[in-house]
């Protein structure tokens with residue numbers, strides 16, 4: 235990375251991002267979690283419409299747009315790939331994998347939601363693995379990678395199930411019933427299962443941090459983020475928590491990653507120009523975001539619902555090909571690191 239070659243007196247990219255973006259995000263998530271511990275103790279219930287605000291905002295802000303430059307990623311990562319070929323390949327990938335995901339939702343919505351949770355678990359986990367590796371120097375070990383992905387994906391996908399099973403299953407059944415009113419999933423989670431899942435996750439976190447210490451890489455920063463996110467997803471109602479995480483954690487980090495592929499992007503970020511890339515990104519991403527919003531409107535007409543469920547079905551169809559693109563980015567990055 236360029237920053238590693240810079241003289242010590244100059245600000246480094248990881249240092250600037252840690253101080254200017256990553257640590258403040260963790261602090262805000264901690265404050266939100268603490269706020270909800272207090273609200274909960276006071277018996278305050280946040281209305282569903284308020285809980286859905288981050289997801290609603292994510293249609294235009296960071297969330298939905300964060301995949302809107304996927305069609306340019308192959309060309310930016312590999313100079314041998316021209317822009318036309320890059321766009322054609324990614325459009326085909328989205329048509330085939332997005333179409334297959336949509337078909338699964340049409341035929342079997344409950345299994346489709348379970349697959350969606352699995353894909354999100356992997357994809358959000360891989361997002362945080364990139365931060366640990368590219369910005370914090372985690373070693374490229376297979377075991378460390380697998381444990382990081384498992385733990386980081388489990389925080390948004392498993393902790394809400396353990397802490398708020400009724401809300402969680404309500405979102406799943408509310409969504410699947412949009413497609414098949416007879417679709418039924420489990421109505422509750424047995425207390426013993428909740429305890430078992432929490433214990434399994436705790437063991438996984440311990441194994442992850444031990445392996446991380448052995449292979450080399452951030453332990454303190456990772457442990458702090460994991461602790462804050464565990465508290466966050468335990469304390470904050472699931473729709474609000476997952477919406478905030480998607481928009482301000484996962485998508486923001488991916489936009490930073492894309493900025494690093496721009497000429498001069500790393501230098502600008504290292505010098506502390508942290509806001510400009512987001513403006514530039516939103517400008518570049520708006521045409522494809524608009525296309526996604528039109529798809530969302532079409533889907534809302536078909537499903538007779540303009541709420542969270544319809545949005546989740548659209549995100550599910552887009553996330554499968556988006557995850558393939560990001561996995562490819564990870565592979566190219568790994569090859570470059572191994573030389």
Ligand SMILES: CC1=C(/C=C/C(C)=C/C=C/C(C)=C/C=O)C(C)(C)CCC1
Nearest residue numbers: 350351354391402405472473476549553
């Ligand atoms: C809303 C919500 C859920 C699922 C959200 C998912 C799966 C979102 C995926 C978003 C993606 C993949 C965005 C792209 O990066 C749960 C956890 C089932 C229950 C709690 C509320």
Ligand SMILES: [Fe+2]
Nearest residue numbers: 300357488556
């Ligand atoms: Fe993503």
